[in-house]
Amino acid sequence: MTTTGFAAVDRLLDLDDRVSPEDRAWEQKAVRLTADLIRPHIEDDFEAAHFRAEILPAFAEAGLLGMHLNAPGCAGAGPISYGLVCAAIEAGDSGWRTFVSVQGSLAMTAIDRFGSEHQRQTLLPEMAAGRMLGCFALTEPAGGSDPGAMTTTAVRDGDEWVLNGAKRWIGLATIADIAIVWARTDDGVRGFVVPTDTQGFTATPITQKHAMRASIQCEIDLVDVRLPTDAVLERSRGLSAPLSCLNEARFGISWGVMGIARECLAIGIDYALERQSFGSALAGKQLVQARLAEMMVGYQNGMLTALHIADRKAAGVLQPAQISIAKLNNVRTAIAIAQSTRELLAGDGVTGLHPVMRHMANLEAVRTYEGTDDIHALTIGRALTGVSAF
Template structure:
């Protein structure tokens, strides 16, 4: 009996993406695909329904070397940007909540310490974070200032040799599970970053409930009520908004890859369903309108994947204009949303059930379109690059 090729097989024949990757990059990709299939896929629908963060999955990601994998030294793998992007792609091909958990730990919290921390902070924290022994979070966004971090109201004042933090952060991934938080605050010297043990008196979290996306990960509001820190809690290498933005760009880069994983899954699911589903005596895949949908979805996927690869190659070469990260985030999220919506249409009524992952992915993509910079903000970043004029206000 001859086994019929799947949509995944046909996509690979049409677009041999492996030909663009090194042996090491393919190895990272294959490991991420295996971990996602074994540690995430069997449980994700139930975890999404139950709003359950599976701590043992976090441990599996650490064991695979994914946490802070792009950082060199301190127990981290020192992998290239493309390799990290491929890991993001494979994780989000199953669920965006787990891709964002890796991003919060590695691209945000660990990157802040690696880029701006003291040698003591790096040696004390990074190896344990890479091993998953410590969970980190990154506190920048505030209830009234998501797209305007310059207006943050969280303030750190000096009191002798100590710092005292007062304020509120919101939409902080992993905060209630974290052992250490990187908190950004205004000071009399400008914006500064602080490493805050979450057990410090005055540090508290409230989980954000009622989410209809990212239900397998957790986001929190963080209250900082006279949190007293020693002088050595300051991140010495960060001053001004370039500090947190340097970390946000790492996370945004991962998004441009991750959403193409969700897009690929949507095409595979819709294609297989269209071949198997018969209406009026023939598979719906034999109908012109269905083939047009699938073709349009695939073209957007291939373009987005090649764009992510292009940006990754620039990043590995240390020649990446940061405005290009906005191009990747804006284009690829937008394309993934269109692809997922088309897949849902092909699946018909079944597309809204948890028999297929499409509605879960559509909900997650709605969240991804807003976080790490809204579509409007990335549009204006690109517009500023094209005109030399800022139009944010």
């Protein structure tokens, strides 16, 4: 594939005055990492349902793990920098952006916001350096979009906490060193740092997935898991704590899926210029140009939405409903652009010659996690009306 399509998209969007040199430098780190380590193997990895764990240190070496946190060992990069990194990685594969998100936006953010100073100082530098991997265990088998129905419990027993319960769809759990487990206590929902080698902690990979095949999602069983008193995230109280971490992940998703949208649109442009049909290039057909124009309009709307929430985040005034708007809109937009590109590519669109069908499959999972369409619609509706319909 040539780079004509990417150049055309970027020229028409013209974001140079909205993106700083520092932002671009971060983006280029992620672009190079994705080109060198993800793209050459991703089709085979997706087919084989293989997670290429040996490349994890490269993410740490590039400074991408927890890069947006102003915390020990972390770079403290701005929201646009982090967003562009998410987009560059997700253009390679959603599973790898999910890895960055689980480590940085979920596990590390939980420790940074709600952990003790000792936890922050000892755990975060190790996680930023990739020497320690984390996972974020909130979702339960019967809970899904309703974390308020949580049944996992943590009970005090002398100088220990005892955890029992189950979690599902937990990224990285089989390779993580620690799990941030959310459990119901007498004081409400609280988070716990659980070493994954603790007796009673079992993580099992979920198999036979038709999306996110090159990444790891798991079930977790917690049976009389005993932890010391200081394992609790001391500043965590109530569901607002884990939900605030989810909003960090949703921010990254809103940017990441725009990487897929740009990738698919560029593929469509290149294909239309190269493919001959009825004696001339597809790019000269009115219906094809109309299709590409619609895709470009969707991509621009999504990118401008992503930039807006990044500005709000940098100013410290980003509202949860604004994140829901971005996640709902941008994932839908990316799905529509990927689907339109698949149609343009015809039969080749369902093969590994192009990444489009793989992106479509992954986007169906992205659409579901960190809040389904319905959940975000209800969040937006509540913000508009002041009435909760949950």
